[in-house]
Amino acid sequence: MSNEAWVDFVAGWISGGVSVLACQPIDTVLTRLQANTAEVQAGSTLSDVSKLSKLTSTDVAETVALRPSNIFKGMVSNFGVQSLWRGSSAMIGAVPIQNALLMSGYGAGKRWSDSTNESSEDSKKDVLLGVFVGGCTGGVLQSFVMSPSLSQAQVELIKVSQQVAGKSVTSATASVARGLFSPSGAWRGLGATLLRDGIPHGVWFVAYEVAKTKMTLFRENSNGVKSPTQDNIAMPMLSGAFAATVAWLVGYPFDLIKTRIQAGSGEGIVGTARDLVNESGGRIINGLYKGFTWKLYRSIPASAIGFLAYETAAKALN
Numbered sequence: 001m002s003n004e005a006w007v008d009f010v011a012g013w014i015s016g017g018v019s020v021l022a023c024q025p026i027d028t029v030l031t032r033l034q035a036n037t038a039e040v041q042a043g044s045t046l047s048d049v050s051k052l053s054k055l056t057s058t059d060v061a062e063t064v065a066l067r068p069s070n071i072f073k074g075m076v077s078n079f080g081v082q083s084l085w086r087g088s089s090a091m092i093g094a095v096p097i098q099n100a101l102l103m104s105g106y107g108a109g110k111r112w113s114d115s116t117n118e119s120s121e122d123s124k125k126d127v128l129l130g131v132f133v134g135g136c137t138g139g140v141l142q143s144f145v146m147s148p149s150l151s152q153a154q155v156e157l158i159k160v161s162q163q164v165a166g167k168s169v170t171s172a173t174a175s176v177a178r179g180l181f182s183p184s185g186a187w188r189g190l191g192a193t194l195l196r197d198g199i200p201h202g203v204w205f206v207a208y209e210v211a212k213t214k215m216t217l218f219r220e221n222s223n224g225v226k227s228p229t230q231d232n233i234a235m236p237m238l239s240g241a242f243a244a245t246v247a248w249l250v251g252y253p254f255d256l257i258k259t260r261i262q263a264g265s266g267e268g269i270v271g272t273a274r275d276l277v278n279e280s281g282g283r284i285i286n287g288l289y290k291g292f293t294w295k296l297y298r299s300i301p302a303s304a305i306g307f308l309a310y311e312t313a314a315k316a317l318n
Contacts (some may be wrong), residue, residue: 007317008107009100015309016099019302020092025084026298029071031259033291068294098142103310105138106131106205131209132202139201143194192258192269200251208243208307215239236311237304244303248295253288255295 075083109130215235248255257272273288280287 004107004111005104007314008104010317011310011313012100012103013096014313015103015306016096017092018309019099019306020095022305023298023302025072026294026301028075028084028086029068030291030294030298032071032075033068033294099306101142102135102138102201105134105136105141107134109134109205110209127209128206131205134202135205136198136202139197139199140194143190143197192254192261192272195269196251196254196258200247200254203250204243204247204303207246208239211239211242212236232311232315233308236307240303240305240307241300243307244299245296247303248292248299252292252295256288256290 072084109132110127111130112134113126113130212235215238253273254269256276257269260272260276261267261269276290277284277287280290
């Protein structure tokens with residue numbers, strides 16, 4: 001592996017760890033909202049959660065208040081502040097490596113485009129094509145970050161089990177391991193996970209590159225000639241925030257479907273999507289983008305912090 005590739009990998013690993021620790025509380029609230037679960041007692045199983053999540057909208061209104069603020073208050077009141085970091089142990093073990101693979105794909109795509117000796121306009125197109133392909137490839141590869149026996153789908157399932165059913169990391173991991181070779185077990189939600197992690201990550205890097213390029217050329221000197229922006233903090237953070245918004249507009253429905261399937265309340269991608277739309281009274285956008293605002297609350301700071309950490313670490317390592 002070349003020196004540049006190692007820099008991308010290590011910088012990506014650092015940015016992944018930082019973003020998980022900073023944004024896990026929001027992710028926990030969002031996961032419970034997506035799973036249709038406000039309060040589940042400690043020791044509950046995903047089967048219990050599945051029964052709750054299949055209640056009608058009237059039943060839900062009578063039994064739980066599915067509002068992010070109530071989920072947050074309920075978790076802190078019933079389980080303590082530390083419960084907001086449920087699932088972080090599973091994610092902190094995998095996300096840094098996954099992010100390292102993503103950033104490696106991003107860096108490889110940029111280096112490929114930089115190696116072409118074409119016109120300026122063609123070079124810009126090549127950069128976007130390179131980071132798109134690199135992002136898509138890295139997104140799919142990081143879904144199988146450890147090995148086929150511990151893919152992103154399994155890591156996500158462990159996280160969801162902790163966040164929704166309140167399991168310990170040991171109990172959640174053991175449960176996933178027992179169902180490893182069962183289609184209805186540890187591989188549950190893999191298809192939706194791959195759809196969420198493929199093209200949306202390519203879009204993420206393209207949006208970041210476009211925003212960063214525009215910001216880099218934003219300032220103009222007195223002669224009207226554009227000059228690079230010197231703010232090394234605002235540029236990656238604002239570009240990262242923009243990239244997260246665009247990427248999740250593309251990939252969020254698959255994230256919601258994945259969570260429903262892994263929580264045990266969905267059967268297949270199409271069937272789960274149909275259920276979501278039906279729950280919202282036939283309103284497609286409302287159904288497939290339930291909790292989208294909270295996903296942005298989590299993904300925008302995570303992306304901003306992640307790209308800042310990546311750019312800062314890469315410069316330091318270089």
